[in-house]
Amino acid sequence: MKLLTFRTLRSLRLSGRGYLFLGTTLGALMLGTAARADDDIVSRMEQEMSRLQAAQAHVQEEQRAINHDMAVLKAEIARHHASGSSASHASAPHDGQLATARPDARSDVHAEHGERITTASARRHGLKTAEAPQFTATPGEMTAAAGAEPVRGAVARRDRVSLSPTGRGVIDTDKGSELAVVGHRAEDVLVHFAENGVGPHPRETLGAQSAGAVGDHGVFHLGPVTLMLGGFVDTAAVLENRHVASDTFNYWQDMPYPNEPRYHTNNFDGGARYSRLSLLARGNINSEATISGFFESDFGAGAVTTDPYESNSYSFRLRQAYLAYDDNKEGWHFLGGQAWSLLTPGRAGIVARQESLPETIEASMLAGQTWSRQWQVRIVKDFFHHRLWTGLSIENPATLYDTTGFSASNGAVSMPNGSTVTIGENGVGLTNDTANFSNEIAPDVIGKVAYDPVWGHYEMEGILHFPHDRVTMGNTGHNNTAIGGGAGGSMILPLISGKVELRMAGLAGWGINRYGSVLLPDTTLKANGSPDPLFGVQAQAGVIAHPNPRIDVYGYFGTQRVGHSYFNENGSSYGYGNPGYSNAGCLQELSTLSCTANTRSVSEITIGGWWRFFKGKFGTVEAGTQLAYSRRQIWSGIGGDPHTSMSQIFFDFRYLPFQ
Structure with a gap:
């Protein structure tokens, strides 16, 4: 271009035509260059705009x-x-976090903050929906094992729970709406449950508290281990029309007949001794297996120095202390330590802290209730996505003997044929030296099958018990072992899911009566000194309603009955329920006649309710009241078979700081 320009200038000189040609040529060249530059700029701008x-x-x-x-x-x-509630009231299974989700649309959750997160927002938070938990909860009940209030209106199902290192996460699907996640921090959950319309315990109910519910406030993470606090401060009282000096723990066999002045006196008693502390420690071995330890205690024991006149210093006692291993992938569950007996009715699967216990205020719960807290080693296997459960447990035995008619001291019973039968020994060392500890040759063997279909929870169980004693005649003796046992079952029917449920349970057999609340005798003695197991039946039924998240009401009927076995020798009567015993003095105050009064049956009907009137970050404060009527009947003897009864009203206030 430079060469062309100079040559052109020389050839054209300064003529007008030359200037015109020069300007035209330079303008064309400059315009062409600018056009190409503009095209590049526009292209880049269009890309940026896109x-x-x-x-x-x-x-x-x-x-x-x-x-x-x-x-x-x-x-x-x-x-x-x-609904009048300032905070959500979620309930969870005993050991993990319940969730509901559609199979085609799953999400994860920030449970600690109680968020609702859609699938889109899950992606926004960097959560992969394909990796979300696949656990579902029962309609209207998304619970933590020790429970919280049902999430009303949810239509869901439960299959399994995701076990993140924090143990948090709950998914809730509302019918007809897109997937949403409701997060409730509920640390007491671990084991998978199949949907049964019942769901684990609502957390604040007394049934959950009695089973050992832990809170979701007092939670601490120490590396891979999570510590969860539970318990409550309790102040309870009872007003009754008979004087039975057992506080709010009913001992029905001591219910007096009119021959005793205390039959004619009212009694008021109150205390805080059933305040409770608990601690659950849990660590995740991997995404499907965990190991946990649970400890629970209260002040329900009375030492020799305990009295109501000064300090009311009731003893700190062990309620539960056990370790548990759960593998949710393979369906194996192991428990060892002191816990609720496998005979205790359950609520979902066969899982610790999900026992089905009455919501009653009385510490003995209900006449006819089957339960015990004792040492055991338990193994459980679940099948079919956690719908069918089988369990086997060996548990600490303890035979309750009745020695009416015999002369007995420190576990030694004198027989009419001159022999001595040793059935036990009073405690020594660190055991109660005023209580007799029975001879036992083997543990109780208990098996259970539980089934969770789409509606209800159903159980069948059986037990073998082996009463054992030694008969000594002169300087020689021999041992005797009897075989007792029984079978029973329970069910929970969700009449209105999350609102009303019907519970029924029963157990019948020989030598198994101490598993009932009334503590009727297991065994008496035959004429040859061998154990003679007594037949017994215990049963209860109740209706429990949750009209709103803050109120629970209940009504129960329970009964426990025991058979009789006896013999007569040398003109004397022996055994349990012998018609030769005298009941002639039972109806006359301070009568000089005898009132043997071997209990035949105890029945109780009760109604009550709980109101959680404060609930927030500080925990839960609740109040309860209960009316109860109990009736005790005795085996017929000389003078007939009169009965006695007792009416009671209970009051209770509880502060649950961790729930």
Whole structure:
């Protein structure tokens, strides 16, 4: 271009035509160069505009997701305000976090903050929906094992729970709506449950508290181990029309007949001795297996120095202390230590801290209730996605002997044929030296099968018990072992899921009566000194309703009955329920006639309710009241078979700081 320009200038000189040609040529060259530059700039600008438009669309999508989440939260807040509750009241299974999810749309959750998170917002938080938990909860009941209030209106099913290192996460699917996640921090969950319409314990109910529910407030993480506090401060009282000096723990066999002045006096008794402390420690071995340890205690024991006149210093006692291993993938569950007996009716699967216990205030729960807390080694296997459960347990034996008619001291019973039968020994060392500890040759063997179909929870169980003693005649003797046992079952029917349920349970057999609340005798003695197991039946039924998240009401009927076995020798009567015993003095105050009064049956009917009137970050404060009527009947003897009865009203206040 330079060469052309100079040559052109020389050839054209300064003529007008030359200047015109020069200007035209230079302008064309400059315009062409500028046009090519403009094309590159426009191309780059168009690319940038496309990128900005895509970014704007992404931001708009995020904003729509945020607006949706805010709308869901507002709806939840409005629903809770409308129900009179300032905080959600979730319930969870005994050992893990319940969740509900559609198989085609799953999410993860930030459970600690109680968020509702849609699938879109889960992606926004960096959560992969394909990796979300696949656990579902029962309709209206999303619970933590020790429970919290049902999430009303949820239509869901439960299959399994995700075991993250923190043990948190719950998924809730509302019918007809897109997937949403309701997070409730509930650390006491681990074991998978199949949907049965019943669900684990609502956390605040007394049934959950009695079973050992832990809280979701007092939670501490020490590396891979999680520590969870539970328990409550309790103040309870009872007003009754008979004087039975057993506080709020009913000892029905001591219910007096009119021959005793205390039959004619009212009695008021109150205390805080059933305040409770518990601690659950849990560590995740991997995503499907955990190991845990549970400890629970209260002040329900009375030492020799305990009295009501000064310090009321009731003894700190062990309720439960056990370790547990759960492998949810393979379906194996192991428990060892002191826990509720496998005979105790359950609520979901065969899982510790999910025992089905009455919501009653009385510490002895209910006449006819089957239970015991004792040492055991238990192994459980579940099948078919946690719907069918089988369990086998060996448990500490303890035979309750009745020695009416015999002369007995420190476990030694004198027989009419001159022999001596040793059935036990009074405690020594660190055991109670005023109580007799029975001879036992083998542990009780208990088996159970539990089934959770789509509606209800059903159980069948059986037990073998081996009463054992030694008969000594002169300087020689021999041992005797009897075989006792029985069978029973229980069921929970969700009449209105999350609102009303019907519970029924029963056990019948020989030598198994100490597993009932009334503590009727297991065994008496035959004429040859060998153990003679007594037949017995224990049963209870109740209706429990949750009209709203703050109120629980209940009504129960329970009964326990025992058979009789006796013999007569040398003109004297022996055994249990012998018609030769005298009951002639039972109806006359301070009568000089005898009132043997071997208990035949005890029945109880009771109604009551609980109101959680404060609930928030500080925990839960609840009040309860209960009316109970009990009736005791005796085996017929000389003078007939009169009965006695007792009416009671209970009051209770509890502060649960961890729930």
